[in-house]
Amino acid sequence: MSARTRARGSEESSRPVRNKEGDNGCRRKSGPTLSGARVTETLLYTHCLVCHTPFPPNEELEYFSTSKRVAYDAERGRLWAICRSCKRWSLAPIEERWEALEELEKLVKDRAKLLSQTDNVALLRAGELEVVRVGRANLTEEAWWRYGRELTHRAARHQKLTFIGTAAAGAAIAGGWASGGLGWLGAWFLWENAPEQLTHAARWLRFGGSAWRGRRRCARCGQIFRSVAYRDRKQLILSPGTAEGEALSVTQRCSVCGDVEEGGLHLRGKEGEVVSRRLLAFHHHSGASEKRVRSATRLIEEAGSPEDLTRVVIKEGRRLGDLQRTGAIALEIAANDTLEQRLLELELAEIEAHWKEEEELASIIDGELTPLPLMENFRRKIIGIG
Numbered sequence: 001m002s003a004r005t006r007a008r009g010s011e012e013s014s015r016p017v018r019n020k021e022g023d024n025g026c027r028r029k030s031g032p033t034l035s036g037a038r039v040t041e042t043l044l045y046t047h048c049l050v051c052h053t054p055f056p057p058n059e060e061l062e063y064f065s066t067s068k069r070v071a072y073d074a075e076r077g078r079l080w081a082i083c084r085s086c087k088r089w090s091l092a093p094i095e096e097r098w099e100a101l102e103e104l105e106k107l108v109k110d111r112a113k114l115l116s117q118t119d120n121v122a123l124l125r126a127g128e129l130e131v132v133r134v135g136r137a138n139l140t141e142e143a144w145w146r147y148g149r150e151l152t153h154r155a156a157r158h159q160k161l162t163f164i165g166t167a168a169a170g171a172a173i174a175g176g177w178a179s180g181g182l183g184w185l186g187a188w189f190l191w192e193n194a195p196e197q198l199t200h201a202a203r204w205l206r207f208g209g210s211a212w213r214g215r216r217r218c219a220r221c222g223q224i225f226r227s228v229a230y231r232d233r234k235q236l237i238l239s240p241g242t243a244e245g246e247a248l249s250v251t252q253r254c255s256v257c258g259d260v261e262e263g264g265l266h267l268r269g270k271e272g273e274v275v276s277r278r279l280l281a282f283h284h285h286s287g288a289s290e291k292r293v294r295s296a297t298r299l300i301e302e303a304g305s306p307e308d309l310t311r312v313v314i315k316e317g318r319r320l321g322d323l324q325r326t327g328a329i330a331l332e333i334a335a336n337d338t339l340e341q342r343l344l345e346l347e348l349a350e351i352e353a354h355w356k357e358e359e360e361l362a363s364i365i366d367g368e369l370t371p372l373p374l375m376e377n378f379r380r381k382i383i384g385i386g
């Protein structure tokens, strides 16, 4: 542990320069030495030790830029890079761990979000980095925070489609022009509409035409509701669930008697949750910029919780078309909170199983003096008895 006390000196502010990969699958990196003198060479793994998939480097850690998902155990002094492809953990060489462990602890304390945790492991996120911390973290869980990524991904996908649409329109115009079959007006129409048509088609393929189908009668006039069309979404009323912990409800005004209180279509409970999530996802099909997601998540933080946010944004009930963009994005993030929580629980169970295996292996690799009963257990496991 003496390495923990290494002097960082002037290295503190400078980020490591990434050089080209070495032939052996490792990246060479300059870093501080024991004496604090500059430039020595340490090796960082760039590929998974199990399946050899390359690790995408992260920009968050100065001392361990390997992989966008890392795991660590500050108490036992372990540090791993987690492979996205085979999910196995690659143990970092012992001499590379100490600064990185210190850095990780600081990162977790200062600016990581706790997504979810069990008694043994915590899953956190800081910027683009996902961190598995062994041991419980003293933070509040914020599962909803992860959903923001889905929105920025959607924006990237939307942009790509718009670009493809524009390129296709460009090609069609050039072709039509060359053959003399396309006039100014046609060219203009194509240029203006092709990108939008393509994103509309993508949206339709993903969602279809209606957010809900069924058979429900208006309690006031008897009119029958068979579906809720996405194109009518702006007129739909979103309201907070009536019971504690219940998700959003969706209400449609009756087209015959015009009633929304006694009459009309009311989707509550599980149905309301599913339909409101669909409506919001459709409404925000083009996603949101990172800046917008940040403002939206700030709104949730200020409100205190996803449930409180819902009350702040829609009060007793508001039409989807009347919501401000940031508030509506925050609402979509909050609406997915419970789902995110469930997915995270599954993910955590898997992480915990991996952790148990990898920790067992690490204690052997690190050559620790394992207490006798444990060693005996392990020996039995290896030779297949007990």
Ligand SMILES: [Zn+2]
Binding pocket: 048, 049, 050, 051, 052, 053, 083, 084, 085, 086, 087, 088
């Ligand atoms: Zn792998």
Ligand SMILES: [Zn+2]
Binding pocket: 218, 219, 220, 221, 222, 223, 254, 255, 256, 257, 258, 259, 263, 264
């Ligand atoms: Zn009616």
